[in-house]
Amino acid sequence: MGGEDSQILFILFSGVFLAAVMATFVVAMVILHRQRQVQNKQKVEQLKVEFEKTMLNIENEIQQETLNHIGRELHDNIGQLLSLSKLYLGSSKPERQAEGKELISKTITEVRSLSKSLNLDWVENLNLEEFIQEQLDKIEASGYCKTEFVANHLHWEPSKEQKMILIRVIQECLNNAIKHASPETITITLDSSGTEKFIQIKDDGKGFDSSIASTGSGMTNLKKRMETIGGKFHLQSIPGKGTEIKLLLPV
Structure with a gap:
């Protein structure tokens, strides 16, 4: 037991x-x-x-x-x-x-x-394609450089908040190209890739080594602004071969 x-x-x-x-x-x-x-x-x-x-x-x-x-x-x-x-x-x-x-x-x-x-209610009724064309027309009218705009008809209607961010980011990218790149042509393309729609801003200017971390806060601010609306900011640049920027947003 x-x-x-x-x-x-x-x-x-x-x-x-x-x-x-x-x-x-x-x-x-x-x-x-x-x-x-x-x-x-x-x-x-x-x-x-x-x-x-x-x-x-x-x-x-x-x-x-x-x-x-x-x-x-x-x-x-x-x-x-x-x-x-x-x-x-x-x-x-x-x-x-x-x-x-x-x-x-x-x-x-x-x-x-x-x-x-x-x-600011005008932003809500803003057509993004018309805004981009207007910005490029201003640059070309100034005689600074040539511009091109390619818009594949996406029927894309961003929200007011998205448009507010996008118009400021686009303006800043164009300002940077004008100030630093000395391009002959600036091209903006609206298109889609997979599950994302994107705005590509490309110039054939001086370019720079984008693999080297920038000491300024400009690009970081643009990246953060895109992230606040669920987007992404990609930059690629090569000295002598221009700069390409992609602003991506989910469909």
Whole structure:
């Protein structure tokens, strides 16, 4: 009986020990799971804060650029229209007075257009292809270099937030090409690849060694901005062979 009692006690102690081990394992897994939940929640909150901060910066940049544009228009365009209107309306000739009234109407239309641009709601109705073509037309009109635009009809309608990020990133990429690349041609292509749609910005300018880490924050900021809308920023450049940038977004 003594041997049987020992076996029973051993089985009982073994069972208790295994139960304790299992309970410890379960508790550890629960604690680990909760820790991961907290970490994931913190990560989501951090991403949300970064997104809101990025969008606020973008809005401020667009508004500042809009104000600069309005200032130039008021000085160069509206001011000239009003001066001519005053001159024509002060004329004794009926045809000149009629021209003055037409200029006043044109001025009112121009002012209304400028006032609408103060509200960022215009971004929501912005056509991305038209925006890109407009940016390239401005570069070519300045005589700086030639431009090309290739848009494969993707029927792509980014959200307002995506468009706000994209227009600023595209503008910055074009500004960098103008300031540093000295290209003969800048080409922008809209296309898709697999599960992603992309905007390719390519120039045939000076280029640089993109394998060397940049000391500036410009490219890092562009990369982070694309990441806030679930996108990617890829840059490839070779000295003497130009630069290629791809802005990728999931379909």
